[in-house]
Amino acid sequence: MQISQRNSGRGPGRLTVVSTGPGFPEYLAPKARVALDAAQVVAGYRTYVDLIRPLLQGQEVVATGMKAEMERCRAAVDLALKGRRVALISGGDAGIYGMAGLVLEICAARRLKIAPPDTEKEVDFHLEVIPGIPALAAAAALLGAPLMHDFVAVSLSDLLTPWETITRRLELAAQGDFVIVLYNPQSKRRNWQLGAVRDLLLKHYAPETPVGLVRRAMRAGQDVAITTLGKMSDHEVDMQTIIIVGNSQTYVYGPYMITPRGYLGKYEVSSEQLEKIC
């Protein structure tokens, strides 16, 4: 612990992990905007920082490259320890494969005393996470309503998780007829995974199962496609693509992918009854 970096006398600092949502600034919550305005320092991945620059009013900026997540989280923590108000930005939702976890892991490893704002006064700094619209919700909205029933989110990145754990989870999800959201489906190094995932899921799901692919949701270069599980790996995907694999109930209607709410066919929502009612 670096005592010399500790704040002295100006009251505790504040570290706010700010989710910026899928598209900026149309999907930035007013609460996130307030946190940016109140910050003295804004830290983040260079690409995201550049997107919010038009909103900044003289805040100090700490922008780092894609693989420097640890570096910018540590910088944000150090600045908050010095008593500053820091906003650490994270695309989508900071709590889903975003920056919230790493910041908290660093605080825990350093045994820092942290608490939400407006609670304890005797802290090293106050820490708050502001949620945002996750990439999975943005992708689902562009596809229609594919997530209307139970779903799983699985990252295909095997940098921090063994590939065996990832495939076991996908296998179990498919046994449970879950809708499956795939994060980080492919990188330049991992260009073989999507075919492996397709083959694995085909053991449980029909080749005609609808699959939605959404790249850069609500941003320049947005691309939305609906295909089938059998053809899933024919499409071009990258680390910015979210893939949603439907379950046994999912169907395509025009440009929309729909997972019905119910399995029972009772209540008002079975399609036969809908025909009568509507």
Next chain:
Amino acid sequence: MQISQRNSGRGPGRLTVVSTGPGFPEYLAPKARVALDAAQVVAGYRTYVDLIRPLLQGQEVVATGMKAEMERCRAAVDLALKGRRVALISGGDAGIYGMAGLVLEICAARRLKIAPPDTEKEVDFHLEVIPGIPALAAAAALLGAPLMHDFVAVSLSDLLTPWETITRRLELAAQGDFVIVLYNPQSKRRNWQLGAVRDLLLKHYAPETPVGLVRRAMRAGQDVAITTLGKMSDHEVDMQTIIIVGNSQTYVYGPYMITPRGYLGKYEVSSEQLEKIC
């Protein structure tokens, strides 16, 4: 199909499913606000409609009770067919156990020709879903970072899904060491389920596994608690509570619940390495 209700000559109507996020209006995306402003009619569950009333400027309002989901979706569709601009509001994210699916199911059952705005001109009406911050992201933010690794979302409501399907999914999720998000954990009628879920999960997860309970996130009456799987069903929960059950890696640090990003202990984020680096 009610041809008499069809729009005649004023150009196609528009139905926008507007997610209002967890707390209103701090978490309402600017894009959602624009859709509300542009609407001629706002439809929704009475409680949510009342929350947004201060934002309305003379729009017609269709407010219905909690179980009248079908009624208000059908009303929204009928109004859009008449050429009107309709905003159907949905709390949290409309695409996760929200209104987006039912609207699309109705359109499909009626064989209506629908498409996103700014695409095809020859439609019965244009339909768009605006995503919002889901309850699971709001709850996760208040708890810290419990969703930083692969997770499942499961609704415990057995109104439209057989209880056997629900428990089978929970069993598979637990086998996969997923973080588990429970929606609709209890109602007055279903007051026995949470104990059953605890017993089921205890077959795979330790009794000390952290569990977060969040009620009315970012709204009046917000309640955030962290407990353990063994004690989960001792807490008071209702239909507005989101429960997040950690996985084998999840830990509690002060008032925060943290699921680490990695299983490998390599990269920079193992706690041993963090101690050295930080």
